[in-house]
Amino acid sequence: MIDHFLVDEFENIVGLPYVLTDIEDMVTYSYDAAVLDPVTPLAAIMPGNSEELGQIIKICNENNLPLTIRGAGTNLSGGTIPSATGIVILTSRLNSIIEINKQDMYAVVQPGVVTATLSEAVEKKGLFYPPDPGSQAVSTLGGNIAENAGGLRGLKYGVTKDYVMGLEFFDAAGRHIKTGSKTVKCATGYNLSGLMVGSEGTLGVIDKIILKLLPLPSHRKSMVAVFNNMEQASETVAAIIANRIIPATLEILDNFTIRAVEAFSNAGLPVDAAALLLIEVDGHPAVVQEDGEKIETLCRKLGAVNIKIAANDQERDKIWAARRSALSALAKLKPTLVLEDVTVPRSRIPDMVKALQQIAKDFKIDIGTFGHAGDGNLHPTILTDKRDVKEWKRVEMAIEAIFEKALAMDGTLSGEHGTGLAKLPFLEKEVGKATIAFSQQLRKALDPNKILNPGKVTGIF
Amino acid sequence: MTNIKKLAQLVKELEDQFVVCIRCGMCQSVCPLFEQTKKEADVARGKLALLDGLMNRMFSNPEGASERLNRCLLCGSCASNCPSGVNVLEIFIKARIILTEYKGLSRTKKIIFRNILSKPKTFNRLMKWAGHFQGIFTKKNKNSQGTSxxxxxxxxxxxxxxxxxxxxxxxxxxxxxxxxxxxxxxxxxxxxxxxxxxxxxxxxxxxxxxxxxxxxxxxxxxxxxxxxxxxxxxxxxxxxxxxxxxxxxxxxxxxxxxxxxxxxxxxxxxxxxxxxxxxxxxxxxxxxxxxxxxxxxxxxxxxxxNIKIDSSHTDGDTDKEIVTYHDPCHLKKSLGIFKEPRQILNASGIKLIEMESPDKCCGMGGSFNLFHYDISSKIGTLKYESIVKTSCKTVATGCPACMMQISDMLAKNKSNINVKHPIELYANNLKSKEGLDKD
Structure with a gap:
């Protein structure tokens, strides 16, 4: 139970309807999209502006009350699962796009703005915000920054961190901090934006965001290349990059995933193909034309049995909508779905694909593989039933095996989902003891009362 | 049928249906209620988590769970957008039945039901027993709060x-x-x-x-x-x-x-x-x-x-009445019917102009409108705005409940746009043609 005087204080700040404490509501803020046990918070608060947000944090700090910030709750590593002794702060009312500047090509937004809402708004002005995580229809920009979210366009356009020009945030004591600016260059003070991106709510609470925008590419060409085996497809990925072609998107889908996606989307994917590459090139029409042709030639040379080019925007949208449904479509097949996001240097994609197939065989489990092959980020998706204790044991062993393989290839445990709680036990293997100690020290200094999303990323410190 | 056995069976069915939701949260992007309130308990994922997490506790405070479950338009937008294929409407309806039936049960029954539910894995066995208890428990049937x-x-x-x-x-x-x-x-x-x-x-x-x-x-x-x-x-x-x-x-x-x-x-x-x-x-x-x-x-x-409808028919008559069409959730999202009403309209001698998001819920939701008129009206106002933007003379829709809601919204805004069922426009056209033939 939360102290009543605290509830009163919160209610005074944000107003009665925006403080939730009923157990029925708390249950709805106890989870995110990660396969982890839910934890029910004490309260959930919906601030309506910066001042309110700052005051709430101050009160939490004064009362040693842990807080977890929640956007859409689509996190895949448990970063939004709250503390049982803490509160949840919802950013859903902090959802205005403050400015879209066409001349200087930046946008200023509040953290609760939905990613797709910003993308659509800037596209209407001929601008482009490239990061497009799978959950962009609901995910928030604050959440994207806290997780350093990626997406399908990472290969050519990078990820969220590449678009953060500046931030305003509250530290654990509720002080308002500013970093970066609306200028292309900015060299004053520490690059605190860099520190905040991917900090998963453990170093501060994001209040305002300045994002870089690009001109909207004038031309786009999407194609689907069909392969008779997974190796050929993954070798094609490596070959495209090796030939100095950088498509905007270069996605791979294995047969398992193709069938699941097609059953849901009816996008016309060939269900008997062993593997598909979904490719999009964009930019100047001449470049699009040339790169498109080069890719086609490469695909055919390396074994593509068929290549289908989207004839219009509708066909293009259908391909990408189908790709976006991959996760949820796979989820239909079995009660439990574990989605990993190991990432390896791009030239190692064929090795990683092979390793995944071997692991599936060794541990006798179903792994569907899809992902952003072009940037080395795969999504091996394990389909299982957590209630089957024996199989679940094998799944846990398989996950460890996948991690080991990725690290052995100079890869990383997570390309875009973050550490949260899910990757925490394995982090040391990737970064070493000293890195974790350093991070913990940083937290200790910035958050002495340990209120900011405790337990995540670095564990308890 | 109102008895413990039926309740236990419903709860068991629900448990199997819950598992399908992977908490991806995609339902947030289409829920008309969430768009207004931004509360997780108002969107399908939250309600499913609530039912799942509170299956036992639900019965110690059935009002709390019931109140949240009833805050739903039952429009099915979530279900039709759910890649995992969660059968949301069926789950919510069943959960509403369980809660209502439970609230109507006698004290003794509640205790037994609560105990059954606290051990979901023993349902199969208990359901058999329940058959024997049925006679005792159905004697005093207090199920009387349902609306007609x-x-x-x-x-x-x-x-x-x-x-x-x-x-x-x-x-x-x-x-x-x-x-x-x-x-x-x-x-x-x-x-x-x-x-x-x-x-x-x-x-x-x-x-x-x-x-x-x-x-x-x-x-x-x-x-x-x-x-x-x-x-x-x-x-x-x-x-x-x-x-x-x-x-x-x-x-x-x-x-x-x-x-x-x-x-x-x-x-x-x-x-x-x-x-x-x-x-x-x-x-x-x-x-x-x-x-x-x-x-x-x-x-x-x-x-x-079944009938040869000539919907390609165009007279070149530019003076045709402009009609826009609102997709009732129960036609498009529940049954996938959205082409046919438009074909009927196109065969009705009118000019069909689409509104923005014609399949967005009008906010009626049956009894939702009764108990949450303020939110219902806010959702309805969005519909009103898209209708007005088409400069139509008539808005057609294949559901009398939507017709009531849209009429209410139009009346509130003192609009003179008519509200019709497609079949009224179709019949009207047949009648006017017959009239012409007679001349």
């Missing part, structure tokens, strides 16, 4: 002061009918539905005229009632079952090719919810309900599939 069809309608009218009750309901105008076609050999049964019968009888009259025009035999049994959705949505299983069984008796002894309704909600209830609730019963009612479900068609769908 009539109760749904009357408060709407007294509260909202729009769409007056027709002076002559359809069933007084035409108590029964049983005709055969002279050539087509096609015969339909017509399910009128409460709102059409009592508020929009003209729609039913137009349907009969259209059947007659196309030489289709019609069967309308006397003494039809409500399809049961208001009762079911309030969790009143007993009233629902009485209504279904009443209609099974009415329709069972006549032979017809299709059961037609002009109400999106009646169609989707008869087609989907009747069989869903009776599933696994294995008796006469269950058999007929299954059979009827297969034969049930929305009037637009029926006409397009």
């Amino acid at each position: 069809c009539a109760r749904l309608i009357s408060p709407l009218l007294s509260n909202r002061n729009f769409m007056p009750v027709a002076t002559e309901p359809f069933h007084e105008h035409l108590p029964k009918l049983d005709t055969v076609s002279s050539r087509s050999r096609l015969k339909v049964a017509f399910f009128t539905g409460c709102l059409i019968d009592k508020i929009f009888p003209k729609i039913a009259k137009d349907c009969i005229d259209v059947f007659h025009y196309h030489d289709i035999g019609v069967f309308i049994p006397e003494n039809q009632g409500c399809c049961g959705i208001p009762a079911l949505a309030s969790g009143d299983l007993k009233t629902f079952e009485q209504l279904v069984e009443h209609h099974v008796d009415l329709f069972e002894n006549n032979s017809f090719d299709y059961l037609i309704t002009a109400c999106a909600t009646c169609t989707s209830t008869i087609k989907k919810l009747w069989p869903a609730i009776y599933k696994g019963n294995q008796n006469r009612v269950q058999n007929f309900v299954e059979h009827l479900s297969e034969k049930t068609l929305d009037i637009n769908q029926f006409l397009v599939a």
Whole structure:
């Protein structure tokens, strides 16, 4: 139970309807999209502006009350699962796009703005915000920054961190901090934006965001290349990059995933193909034309049995909508779905694909593989039933095996989902003891009362 | 059937259906209620988590769970956008039944039910036992809080002061009918539905005229009632079952090719919810309900599939009345019917101009409108705005409940846009053509 005087204080700040404490509501803020046990918070608060947000944090700090910030709750590593002794702060009312500047090509937004809402708004002005995580229809920009979210366009356009020009945030004591600016260059003070991106709510609470925008590419060409085996497809990925072609998107889908996606989307994917590459090139029409042709030639040379080019925007949208449904479509097949996001240097994609197939065989489990092959980020998706204790044991062993393989290839445990709680036990293997100690020290200094999303990323410190 | 055994069976069914949700949260992007309130308990993922997490606790404070469950339009936007295919509506309806039935149980029953539910894995065994207890527990049936069809309608009218009750309901105008076609050999049964019968009888009259025009035999049994959705949505299983069984008796002894309704909600209830609730019963009612479900068609769908409708017809007449079409959730999201009403409109001598997001819920949601009129109106206002932007003279929609909500929104904004069922426009066009022919 939360102290009543605290509830009163919160209610005074944000107003009665925006403080939730009923157990029925708390249950709805106890989870995110990660396969982890839910934890029910004490309260959930919906601030309506910066001042309110700052005051709430101050009160939490004064009362040693842990807080977890929640956007859409689509996190895949448990970063939004709250503390049982803490509160949840919802950013859903902090959802205005403050400015879209066409001349200087930046946008200023509040953290609760939905990613797709910003993308659509800037596209209407001929601008482009490239990061497009799978959950962009609901995910928030604050959440994207806290997780350093990626997406399908990472290969050519990078990820969220590449678009953060500046931030305003509250530290654990509720002080308002500013970093970066609306200028292309900015060299004053520490690059605190860099520190905040991917900090998963453990170093501060994001209040305002300045994002870089690009001109909207004038031309786009999407194609689907069909392969008779997974190796050929993954070798094609490596070959495209090796030939100095950088498509905007270069996605791979294995047969398992193709069938699941097609059953849901009816996008016309060939269900008997062993593997598909979904490719999009964009930019100047001449470049699009040339790169498109080069890719086609490469695909055919390396074994593509068929290549289908989207004839219009509708066909293009259908391909990408189908790709976006991959996760949820796979989820239909079995009660439990574990989605990993190991990432390896791009030239190692064929090795990683092979390793995944071997692991599936060794541990006798179903792994569907899809992902952003072009940037080395795969999504091996394990389909299982957590209630089957024996199989679940094998799944846990398989996950460890996948991690080991990725690290052995100079890869990383997570390309875009973050550490949260899910990757925490394995982090040391990737970064070493000293890195974790350093991070913990940083937290200790910035958050002495340990209120900011405790337990995540670095564990308890 | 209202008894512990049924409740336990429903809870078990629910548990199997919960597992399908992977908490991806995609339902947030389409839920009209979440768009307004931004509360997780208002969106499907939150409600599913609530049911899942509170299965036991739900029964220590059934009001809390019930209140949140009832904050839902049952529009099905989430279900139609759910890549994991969670059967959201069926789950919510069942959960509402469980809570309502539970609240109506005696104290002793509640204790036993709570104990059964606290050990979900022993259900199978307990369900057998429950069969024996049934006699004791059903003695004092306190299930009396369910709303009936009539109760749904009357408060709407007294509260909202729009769409007056027709002076002559359809069933007084035409108590029964049983005709055969002279050539087509096609015969339909017509399910009128409460709102059409009592508020929009003209729609039913137009349907009969259209059947007659196309030489289709019609069967309308006397003494039809409500399809049961208001009762079911309030969790009143007993009233629902009485209504279904009443209609099974009415329709069972006549032979017809299709059961037609002009109400999106009646169609989707008869087609989907009747069989869903009776599933696994294995008796006469269950058999007929299954059979009827297969034969049930929305009037637009029926006409397009069975009658040659010339919807490509264009006169080059630029003075045609501009009509926009609102997709009722129960037609598009529940049944995937959205092309057919447009084909009917295009064959009605009007000019169809699409509004922005025609399939966005109007905010009616049956009893949702009664208990959450403020949110319902906010959602309805968005619909009003998209309608007005088309500069239409008439907005058409295939659901009398949507017609009521849209009428309310238009009236509130002092708009002079008409609200019609596609079949009214189609019938009107047939009549005017006949008139021309006569000249």
